[in-house]
Amino acid sequence: MKRRKPGRPPRDYSDDRDVVIAELAVALQTLGLSERVAFDFAIATTEAAIDRPSKRPRGAKVGLAVGYVLPSGKGGFPGRSRDIRRKLKRGKLRPNAERVLALVRLLHRKGGDG
Secondary structure, three states: OOOOOOOOOOOOOOOOOHHHHHHHHHHHHHOOOOHHHHHHHHHHHHOOEEEOOOOOOOOOOOOOOOEEEOOOOOOOHHHHHHHHHHHHHOOOOOOOHHHHHHHHHHHHHHHHHO
8 A cells, every 4th residue: 555645635736827927027127117016917907806996095086086896705805916927936836937938028019119
């Protein structure tokens, strides 16, 4: 009989949905965005829905501020980005380098048009 290691078996992160967010955030960081802004933007564009802003920024005109809300049960932006960053730093999420490079090229090309 084969002896197993005690404890919970390691989780397989190969099909984790957070890989898409991590790839987009890494691509945005390469273009000069800060880590926090890149992860918040990646989460907002992939998971969040537009909602009323919880706070109005100073000097914002009425109707220009936009808020985002995550689907129920997902927590808030700081918690989601912290979880994804933790998975990246521990090596559990492995973004595809070719996809990240393609995203960087696409974003760089689109940014130069404007």
